[in-house]
Amino acid sequence: MNTQALAVHDNGPEGVYLRGSGAAREWWRVSLSERAHMFRIEHGHGAAGSGAVDIDTVVDLDNLEAKLLKWRREGFVSVAGREDEARAVAAGSRFAMELERAVELQREARAAEQTAPTEAVRIGGVAMPPAPESTPSALVPRINDAYLFTARADDIALDIVENRRVMLIGHTGSGKTSFIEQVAARTGHGVLRANMNGQTTIGDFVGFWTVKGGETVWVDGVLPVAMREGYWLIIDELDFAEPSILAVLTAVLEPNGRLLLKERGNEIVEPHPSFRLFATANAAGAMSAYRHLYQGANLLNEAFLDRWRVYLFDYLSKEEEAEVLRRTLPALTPSIAQTLAAIAADCRAAFAREDLASTFSTRRLIDWAELMLRTGDVERAAGPAIYAKVSAEDAALIRSIIRHHAIFDAGDGASG
Ligand SMILES: Nc1ncnc2c1ncn2[C@@H]1O[C@H](COP(=O)(O)OP(=O)(O)O)[C@@H](O)[C@H]1O
């Protein structure tokens, strides 16, 4: 019997899968079942189709794909031996392979339409358009050479190129604001920030009328300024914003959304092509479980969230954080940096278990390390950087975590 003939479809999983040779030969045969979307699988020894079939059953596609994966791991090889099929099985599913092709097509389409300007700046693998020449340098953030762009940077950079609205959510000090600032710093874009967890009123945000030298004049708020001039606007802690601000934002969130200044006789503000809108939030969306830590944070509703690409900023991994520490403070030795990163990771784990009420930010870690380099004293440095910011119970637990990492002897410096 010609086993090749069993491959019913060119692209289907049907066919014979073999392992071993001679007397040790073992096979699985896959064919279409009479039942729609189901496959018959048979198993036997010896030449396929000749020996006795010891397993004969019908499975659905999900089940079959799991089996194909398992067989491949066990050393079964498709008689058809097609490379694409092998890849599909290895990737776990046909879907993954098709998606790979689609991504490739999309990438080619993008490359064709993008005659990258020579001045384009690369962030990871993404070429980003430069800022308008008129950008005042005072508004361009300073480059922090120690800033580490992790794997997520490419996705967000592409969103910025495509003019998507980007919201970064995550605990305080996880690098949300600095990410946007560092992309802007490298591409030369001006950045304006509006923090919603303070006294930002709708007037500050949109603008207001005032009297100047006997004349009534209009003063643009940060939003129209950024839209007209092509700056990047970061709305920090958006989950604390007043409802009136959220209402104004909603219109602007549309692609190329315009701003209607009602207070100014319905003037329409068109967005400059370089204008970009970002938000950061601590307790929105996937972070809602932590709302108790961020007193007064509002729930952002789903319709509002759906107007954004929302990225969850976890803290850096231990390795990444050690790397950031060394880049920020080159005097730190690799082993100190690793130990400090491990302490931060342990504190975060304790926080996740609810053993600690406060989390441990990258900002806090860097500050502690900086003080440590100044004082040469781990405990003294931890006072203003850590202990004084948390409850006495939390301070005690953090101190024991630090001791556990054996940075200092139990008797040493334990005065606090
Ligand atoms: N990926 C990173 N690379 C280097 N430093 C980082 C990184 N992420 C966070 N930091 C440090 O942590 C500090 C706080 O980050 P920030 O962006 O202000 O946090 P958030 O906005 O999430 O509260 C930054 O100023 C920077 O020193």
Ligand SMILES: [Mg+2]
């Ligand atoms: Mg921030």
